[in-house]
Amino acid sequence: MILSQFQSIGRDLSTKGLVSSNSGNLSIRLGEHMIITRRGSRLGYLEEHDLIETGISKNDRNTPLASVELAVHRAIYQETTAQAIVHAHPPHAIALSLTETEIVLGDTEGQSILDRAPVLGWHMDVRPGGLADIIGQALKQSRIIMVHGHGSFAIGQLLEEACNCTTTLEGSCRIICILKSLQASSDKR
Numbered sequence: 001m002i003l004s005q006f007q008s009i010g011r012d013l014s015t016k017g018l019v020s021s022n023s024g025n026l027s028i029r030l031g032e033h034m035i036i037t038r039r040g041s042r043l044g045y046l047e048e049h050d051l052i053e054t055g056i057s058k059n060d061r062n063t064p065l066a067s068v069e070l071a072v073h074r075a076i077y078q079e080t081t082a083q084a085i086v087h088a089h090p091p092h093a094i095a096l097s098l099t100e101t102e103i104v105l106g107d108t109e110g111q112s113i114l115d116r117a118p119v120l121g122w123h124m125d126v127r128p129g130g131l132a133d134i135i136g137q138a139l140k141q142s143r144i145i146m147v148h149g150h151g152s153f154a155i156g157q158l159l160e161e162a163c164n165c166t167t168t169l170e171g172s173c174r175i176i177c178i179l180k181s182l183q184a185s186s187d188k189r
């Protein structure tokens with residue numbers, strides 16, 4: 001049951017190009033524990049051994065097997081009421097994260113679900129698992145955030161909800177990018 005949820009969300013993100021090869025990670029909260037994808041796992045091809053159960057606050061023998069973004073997932077569960085987290089690399093949202101400090105969705109179709117996504121980590125050296133506390137704090141106010149030049153972290157009650165948030169943001173960012181390039185080419189005329 002849990003495996004099939006992870007598999008269907010992993011496949012969905014992979015098919016839509018929101019994660020590539022072994023990037024991206026997923027988790028769900030289970031009381032004081034979480035189930036998180038294995039370090040280096042490929043989200044499009046998850047199997048039982050790719051799901052790692054470990055503590056939200058405490059380390060155990062499974063901890064070293066968890067995703068490199070474990071520290072961020074832990075901080076999010078400690079700071080928010082999220083039950084599920086999706087970390088992806090949506091290309092148009094990443095492009096905008098390199099130029100914006102906040103992505104405002106405005107008149108795009110994502111507006112009814114999301115109106116903005118803050119971009120965190122400007123002028124910081126961001127490594128996997130970095131910015132954990134800052135991301136946890138920001139997700140108290142927003143359902144999704146972008147890490148500058150890296151990727152998104154989205155939360156929900158279910159993996160599906162966090163995944164929808166990610167695809168909605170990417171869909172809107174794609175439109176914003178197209179609009180920006182149309183404006184840039186009409187400015188040249």
Ligand SMILES: [Zn+2]
Nearest residue numbers: 023024150151
């Ligand atoms: Zn990443």
